[in-house]
Every structure is written in structure tokens, then in C-alpha cells.
Amino acid sequence: MKASLIIVCAVVAIALIGGAAAAFVLTSGATVRPNAARITDDSVSCAPAVRTSNVSTPLTPSEAQPRPTEEPRVERTQPDAALLTRLDKELAALASRQIEVRDLTEGLAVDSGVIRVRKRRGPAEDQPVIDAARLKEIIAAQTEIQQAATKLHETLGQTTLPELSADLEQVQRLLMAIMGALSARVPDIGALTLAMQQGVSVNLGLMRKSLISAPKVDVPELPLPAEGQSGPMTVAADKSARAFGDRNATEVRVERGATLTLGKGTLTLSGDLSNAGTLESSGTTLLMNGGNQNITGAAAFHRARFSGGTKRLTAGSRLATTYNQNSDKNNPVLVIEAGCTLVVEKDSELNVSNAYGLRVEGTLIIEGGIVNCSYTHGHGVENMNATWVKGSQLIIRSGSFIASGDASFDGASVQLQGGEIRCRDDIWGSGDSLDISGGVMSNSSGGGQFYFTGQVRMSGGRLEINQYEGRGFVVGANCDFWCSAGEIVLGGQDISDAQSGIVLGKNVQLPKLTLNVNTKISTNTPEGTVLGANTISIAKGKKFSAQGRQVIATIETGENSGTFEP
Numbered sequence: 001m002k003a004s005l006i007i008v009c010a011v012v013a014i015a016l017i018g019g020a021a022a023a024f025v026l027t028s029g030a031t032v033r034p035n036a037a038r039i040t041d042d043s044v045s046c047a048p049a050v051r052t053s054n055v056s057t058p059l060t061p062s063e064a065q066p067r068p069t070e071e072p073r074v075e076r077t078q079p080d081a082a083l084l085t086r087l088d089k090e091l092a093a094l095a096s097r098q099i100e101v102r103d104l105t106e107g108l109a110v111d112s113g114v115i116r117v118r119k120r121r122g123p124a125e126d127q128p129v130i131d132a133a134r135l136k137e138i139i140a141a142q143t144e145i146q147q148a149a150t151k152l153h154e155t156l157g158q159t160t161l162p163e164l165s166a167d168l169e170q171v172q173r174l175l176m177a178i179m180g181a182l183s184a185r186v187p188d189i190g191a192l193t194l195a196m197q198q199g200v201s202v203n204l205g206l207m208r209k210s211l212i213s214a215p216k217v218d219v220p221e222l223p224l225p226a227e228g229q230s231g232p233m234t235v236a237a238d239k240s241a242r243a244f245g246d247r248n249a250t251e252v253r254v255e256r257g258a259t260l261t262l263g264k265g266t267l268t269l270s271g272d273l274s275n276a277g278t279l280e281s282s283g284t285t286l287l288m289n290g291g292n293q294n295i296t297g298a299a300a301f302h303r304a305r306f307s308g309g310t311k312r313l314t315a316g317s318r319l320a321t322t323y324n325q326n327s328d329k330n331n332p333v334l335v336i337e338a339g340c341t342l343v344v345e346k347d348s349e350l351n352v353s354n355a356y357g358l359r360v361e362g363t364l365i366i367e368g369g370i371v372n373c374s375y376t377h378g379h380g381v382e383n384m385n386a387t388w389v390k391g392s393q394l395i396i397r398s399g400s401f402i403a404s405g406d407a408s409f410d411g412a413s414v415q416l417q418g419g420e421i422r423c424r425d426d427i428w429g430s431g432d433s434l435d436i437s438g439g440v441m442s443n444s445s446g447g448g449q450f451y452f453t454g455q456v457r458m459s460g461g462r463l464e465i466n467q468y469e470g471r472g473f474v475v476g477a478n479c480d481f482w483c484s485a486g487e488i489v490l491g492g493q494d495i496s497d498a499q500s501g502i503v504l505g506k507n508v509q510l511p512k513l514t515l516n517v518n519t520k521i522s523t524n525t526p527e528g529t530v531l532g533a534n535t536i537s538i539a540k541g542k543k544f545s546a547q548g549r550q551v552i553a554t555i556e557t558g559e560n561s562g563t564f565e566p
Helices: 002-017 081-111 132-157 162-184 189-213
Strands: 023-026 032-035 231-235 240-243 247-254 259-262 265-269 273-275 278-280 284-288 293-296 298-301 303-306 310-313 318-321 334-336 341-344 349-352 358-360 363-373 392-403 412-416 420-423 433-436 440-442 450-452 455-467 473-475 480-492 502-504 508-515 530-538 543-545 550-555 563-565
Touching (some): 081 132, 132 162, 231 240, 247 278, 273 298, 278 298, 284 298, 450 455, 473 480, 530 543, 530 563
Parallel strands (some): 231 247, 247 265, 259 278, 265 284, 273 293, 284 303, 293 310, 298 318, 310 341, 318 349, 334 358, 341 363, 349 363, 363 392, 440 455, 508 530, 543 563
């Protein structure tokens, strides 16, 4: 009879709190171990033994918990002594408060008669009503602990203590299970939560012990320069340093094997940034406001802003922004201010991954590197940031400008001398001026729109235009489009709609035009509009229909050519 009752109780406990009725010892190795509850010989409950008039004082947390197996700890760099002291104090306070809540829960269990100890068998008794006021007090106290644990978890995430941060995350999950059980207000609430309450306090104690006993490595806090002054931030080889908050620096240099950790705040830099070691700065805003400045090595900042002079991302270097939400019109992520030039040199890489994150007021030059960005619009879209400000410049001599979403270059002067501009979706504006003397510019076949605006001059290179039903090769009514050399290749999907295909707002002069799909001059093109081209080549099996519009060009013919319909 006793055994069957124990099994029933275990099943009830698991059903009520998702199988988390037992406390867990969560060590830095993220190992989860159940804390087996002790059952007295004369008990008919599966709950852990607690204090009643017939039962001796329960075991202390250290006695009740199985001693965890010592696990090898990974050598780590510790924060400064002041932070260690504060973390120790906060963990101690959390553990102490959790012990108080555990005792409250135990008292609730006792007073409610949830846990009974019988010397002899007898008829079942009705469960008494839970003390609602005391339960409310326990829930409020447990909520305070949960909030404090969350705040401490955020603090740990800004330090070099990843193991403790992971430990606390596990404790928070246990706290969530406790809150779920408390909120259920079932009659045997004390029995189901007492072991978990004890487990939280024990684990917080283990975390504190781990913090205190961890190897202490000297990690200096870089001092703030005196008020009104600025100095260098240098971390020597194989050393480590941390700097949180707003900082002014004449240079930042992290030597080989060194580590510099920057926290939340703005780093205002008047000189060069050189990283040959490890630079942890994803929560920092970088402001480079000196004259000519260089970035060498790899760096990732929450935001970045460049003003004055010429900034260079030197050969082989990497710069990224880590802000991952859409940038609204008042909050761009990476800004090149008016009067400033950012040069992306050979084999270097600039990554601005969030939508509308890039803003160019000055000049962006690509000399063999890669610029990766997301949605870029000159006029802004849906209250988002405008990427290209009137008077801005994009100059590509070699390398790549790659946009993963819709793009518009309105407001910018674009010079494509070599390399490529590839937009993985639609291009809604070619810019205030587009000058192509080499390289390739293309939109995506999945988007299908390539809209030319402003002045277009082409003396070399190639335009790869992909059309889609309802979208295609569009020359705006105010666009001045003139090409003397180079090639325009029309691909994508075959279209059949009379209004799709090539839409001309005015006369155009094209270089060699190669058509690899069925296309038309759209009926949205005004009658009398002239499409002029040096030559037109139509792929075999494809058809080009002028739909009554004028075409002045040499059209290639032969068995390997397609069909032209006036």
C-alpha cells in the first residue's frame, strides 16, 4: 500500500509542474541532477521530509543535497575585484532571500496539513484550505527573487563570466517552474515546491562558491582620462583589460594575444583603431571624429559613426554592426557624415546587416573590399532611415556592394568603375546620377524591377536587368538615359502581359542590348517614343515585340537568333 501511494504522488507531482517537482543541482557544467527526496518510514507522502510536530527539523540544504561531483573548470579571465565583490554580495543576498522563501513555503505546507506523518493507518482526512494570504506573500517574494535574478543575469552577460551566466539561466528556469506551481494554487502546493525552493538557494550558494574560488587573473580596468583630456587605450600582448561607459581615446591598440572588453557606452576615438588580438565591443557605439583614421583588424560595434577626414578599413580588416532591428529615420546604425569619406580597401569587409541601417551623407569608396547591407533606400520607406542623402557618393573601383533586400540609390551619385553592385531584390532608383565605365550592376530575377532615375551615362561595363511579370526595365519620364558603350542584358522571366517588359518614359539610347527572355516594349510607353540601340541580340527561341513603338537598331538575325516583331 505504501509503495502504491508513493507512485501515485509522484505521478501527481509530475503532472502539476511538468515533471520538475524535484530540486536540481545546476553546476557550471550545465549538468542537471535530480535531488532525491527523503521519505520517512512512516510517511504516506512523496514530499520531502519537513518540520512538523511529529518530525524532527529537516535537513539543511547542504545535507539534503547530494554533493556535486567536482567538474573541471575552464580557465577564464576574471573581471576586476570591485565587480567580483559586487557579484558575490548580490548572489549572497539572493541565496539568503531564497532560504527565507523556502522556510515560508515549508510553513505553508505544515499549517495546511499537506504533509502528514501517521503512526498508524486510518481513514483519509479532508485537505484543509490553503492560507491565501501567506501564499500571496510567497508569490510576491518569489517574484522579487526572479526579477533580481534576471537583473543579475544581464550583469553577468556583460562580464567575462559566461559559465556563471549559464548557471543562473538554469536557476531562472527552475524559478519559472516554481512560479507556475505556486500560481496553480493546488492543495498540495507546499509539497510540490518545497524541494525546488531549496534547490534554488543551494544552487545560488554553489554559484557564489564558484565565483569566490575561481582563479583570479589580473584584468585591469582601463582608467578614464582626466576631465577634458584624452589618451591612448592600449592592451599589451597576452594581457587583458576592460573599459565600460563613455570613453575618449586618442587611439585603441590591442596587441597580439591581448583582449580588450568594452561595455555599453560610446567610444569617441580621434586616432586609429588596431586590433591584433580580441576586441569584445558588440555593446559599444564607436564615434570616429578625428582627421584621417584607420581601422585595422576585426571589430564589431553596436553602432558606428564617422565624421571628418578619410577613414580607411585597411586591407584584410573586418567591421560589423550588431544592432539587429530595423533602423527608423531618426536612428541609423552606421553613418558616414557629410564631408567624411570611408574607404573599404582590398579584402576588407563592412557588414551592416539590419534593414535600413546604413546612412551615407558623405562618400563611400570600395577599393577591392566588400560592403554587405540589407534594405537601402534613398528616399526612405515606411518611416525607415534614408540610406543616401542628397549629395552623397558611392564609388566602386573594384570589389562589391551587395544589398540583400530592396534598394534605391536616389540622392546619391553612383560611379561604377569596376567590381559590382548586386541587389538581391528590386532596384527602385538608380540614383541622382549613375556613371558606369566598368563592372556589373544587377537586380534580382525574384524582384524583377530595375527603375532608372536621374542621369544615366554608360561607357563600359554591363547592366544585368531581370524582369518579372508586371515589372522590368523601366526608364522614368525624367531620366536622361544615354549609353555609348558596354552591354545591357535582359533576363529573368518571360513575360506575356502587354503592359510589362520595357517601359520608356522618354527616348533612350542603348549600347548593345542582349535579350535572353520573351519581352515587349510596354504599352505604357507613349507612342512615338524611340528606343535606340547600337545592336540588339535576341536569344534563339525568344521574341521581342515592339508593340508599335519605334526601334532604331541593328537587329542580329540568323538560325541562332530569336524573333523581332515591330
